[in-house]
Amino acid sequence: MKTFLTFFVTAILLTSISCYAQRIKDVASIQGVRSNQLIGYGLVVGLPGTGEQSPFTEQSFRTMLTNFGISIDSTVKPKIKNVAAVAVHAELPAFTKPGQTIDVTVSSVGEASSLQGGTLLQTFLKGVDGKVYAVAQGSLVVSGFGAEGADGSRVVVNTPTVGRIPNGAMVEQAVPSGFASGDSLTLNLHYPDFSTAKRLADTINQKLGAQPDQGYVIATPVDAASVRVTAPRDIGQRVGFLATLENFQFTPADAPARVVINSRTGTIVIGRDVQLLPAAITHGGLTVTISENQQVSQPNALAEGETVVTTQSIVDVDLADSRMFKFEPGTTLDDLVRAVNEVGAAPGDLMAILEALRQAGALRGELVVI
CATH class of the missing domain: 3.30.1360 (Gyrase A; domain 2)
Structure with a gap:
């Protein structure tokens, strides 16, 4: 049974194209010349009962009111289910000047079930040096939503606790650059x-x-x-x-000989320059023999030309009880992949073969597992 197409959905043979200029x-x-990350902590208000009653949200709410000259008795516990504590982060591109705006992302840090319909209050965005580089404020755009029944059942689409504010932060100072x-x-x-x-x-x-x-x-x-x-x-x-x-x-130089394996998806990417040294391994019930024959090509006696040596690769695949893979000098992983495809093996078989070849020192190239 041939599974050439099925196998190559999960195993990709990469041919280098570094010969192209860039x-x-x-x-x-x-x-x-680089961008800089900014982060801040703030409050989102105006939520339709999807906020939270956490201690840090209450403390932030009291601090905000105090800044406006409003004091609340410490024994009184305000009901603030329409308020949520959030983390605000943004990326400040290079050469951004004061007065320009940047996008911000707002994420809930507490138990708020949704930020849909909320408005972020003025939030200072700081860099790694602790200085304020931008101030964010505005109405959130939230793509997700959630619904909860009286029996506790709940349906959530996308992520309702994360929102964006396009052009939501005003840059207050530029980042120095050299x-x-x-x-x-x-x-x-x-x-x-x-x-x-x-x-x-x-x-x-x-x-x-x-x-x-x-x-x-x-x-x-x-x-x-x-x-x-x-x-x-x-x-x-x-x-x-x-x-x-x-x-x-x-024209950049050729990339190093490398094989990249994604063990979670079964994806295999093989560089063009990866080669195999002489080796023989056992794997399942498969026998793959790859050899190369050298042939001499001579021009006609009356014609002009040179005598050259050409290589003819022969790939023989057998599903008998023999369980030996045999590789001759000069074999490429292209030959190996095509041979394994012929017998309909799974991507896991090729992964096991590559790992065994690396352990044996017969894989001329770096094996990277992600």
Whole structure:
């Protein structure tokens, strides 16, 4: 029985396409130009009885009233089922200026059953340094909802305890960055690689007319992740310089030989350069023999050409009682996957084979399990 299509829904053979050029802006970022996380604690009011009566909500409610000059006797316990304590978080993009707005996410931190219909009161959003960078306030947009019966049965759709406020926070101060300082900028690769860093530096030097052989360089690789680029000091010229630089195209180096396995979904991603060393393992009732024959191809005596050696791969699959997998030198995982597909094996069989090959030292490549 053949299950080629069924198996490849869960096992994917990845062919590398690193031969295609990419823009610098797609593979690297500028050091210091980054977003910053903000967080705050506040109150959502106006809920239709879906709030909470927790101690910290009551304390926050009393503190809010005190700030407005209203005091409540400590012996009186207010009923505030229309109020919920929430955590508010947002991301402050680089170069965001005071007066601009950003989106915020509001999440219940107590026992509130829903934030539907609520309004967030003024909440200070702080960075990791404890300073206030934005102030959030506004009506929530909640996609989820819930319904509860008298017998305790309940139906919940999506998540009614989390909401968003588009443009709900006003930025009060900008985050300092080192973009405009110094004589150089540093490009950080998303995926560190020494070969890619060198190719990136070489491309920049070539495009901008540098002459490394005469000691004049514009880009210098610092390590596997970073390339330092000399940039104009004038901020206007620097912006124009980077606008040109980030659109340069170059070819990154090939990715390392790697096999990635998702044990929860059965997904298997195999890199192009993964190879197998000579090995033989036992697995179930399957026998897979993969071998390669070397053939010599000679041109006609009257024709021009060269004598070359070609490789012919032979894959033999058997479901007999024999239980030995045999791999000859030069076998690729492409051959292995196709052979296992022929006998209709499950993704778990291939996972077990790959793990056994790694333990035996016959898998030339990194095995990553997520």
